[in-house]
Amino acid sequence: MSTALLDEQQATLTTLLEEKAGYDAEFYAALVELLGAEGAAAAFEQYEKDLLTRSAAEAAARAAAYGGGPVMSGEWALPLDGRFTSCYCQRWGTMHWGIDIAAPMYTPLYSAGDGIVIQAGPATGFGQAVYIQHSNGDVTVYGHMEVIEVVTGQRVAAGQEIALVGSQGFSTGPHLHLEVHVGGVGGTRVDPVIWLANRGIFV
Template sequence: MGAFAVGAVTGESPTAQATDTVSNSVSVAEELGIQAEPTEAISPTVAAERLGELAATRNVRDAEQAAAQQAQADADRVVAEAAAAAAAAAAAEAARPKAVHPVDGARLTSSYGPRWGTLHAGIDLAAPLRTPEKAVMDGIVLEAGPASGFGLAVYIQHDNGDVTVYGHMDSILVEAGQVVRAGDTIALLGNRGQSTGPHLHFEVHVGGLDGQKTDPVPWLRERGIAI
């Protein structure tokens, strides 16, 4: 039997068939109707400009982030400082005395009780003229000014409703409606009114201005103040 040649059957050589297949092939882009546009190269100058724009944008973003971080840090510092100030104020308030002696260094010269055929409704505390007189506790000034028998007087109502009275002062340093704290100077000790020498006449009215007049010594002792 003679040899069978492929070329004899097709009439073309294998090389010719391959060439024809390549020449007749169609790309996917051509089938979809997409034509590739050639890209134009950019110069180093243009590239540098675009990189500069990118860097500038990045710098702006970094600056904005830094500003936001600084603003947050400032806000945190303000909050921390406010908290520290509040804590310091609370500590100072806790340490502040709740009651004080009305006249530092004064001596008791007359007690509460009957005197000269009437009730001496307070105590007398002698000290040099114009010695500071202090609010014994926190309160609000009800009255401050001329008063019969006292010459001048100050009336302070405290948060428990009691009223303390200070009389015979040389000058008054507070006014009606003023809030005072324990230890605030309210007047300077004097000798006005029915007085035989420089002293503070001090009274306590339990429950209000027209309340019961009580002995100030035990009232002060209950609050840690010895007379």
């Protein structure tokens, strides 16, 4: 993926976050008018706590509904325990640079390992994608999700829920397109099946 495209997608995500911040500011201003400054501060703090609690509860419920959470092996996790539908291989006359794993809409997706989200949002071809850079420099790419639950710059842990399965972008049904870029975005793209197997995770 080109630097220009990454910059464009980062700008889009920044705009969305700024819009959210604007909505939060409007909400807070309305609370101040209704409850006064001290009451508004307490109410907004409780609102954020409730939001985090609800998000955690929803994530736990989804994990329970779809098998109880990620498949783990030491410090690594299987991003999606679904049906393998396409390989890292030549397909329809072009190279398919990742693997596809199908699952029902809104199935939780998990980070393959500890790392930092370097991109999360709209992505050409994928509709939406998340890029996570791990401590060794490798980047795992998760595409076509319906809902993204992380933001750029966020630290994530192996097995942490990062998104929900979707069919965004160039897609014929709900699935995860998973890629591995060795050494960073723009590095050598390798077969995720082998990369994961070397870490004790089997697709």
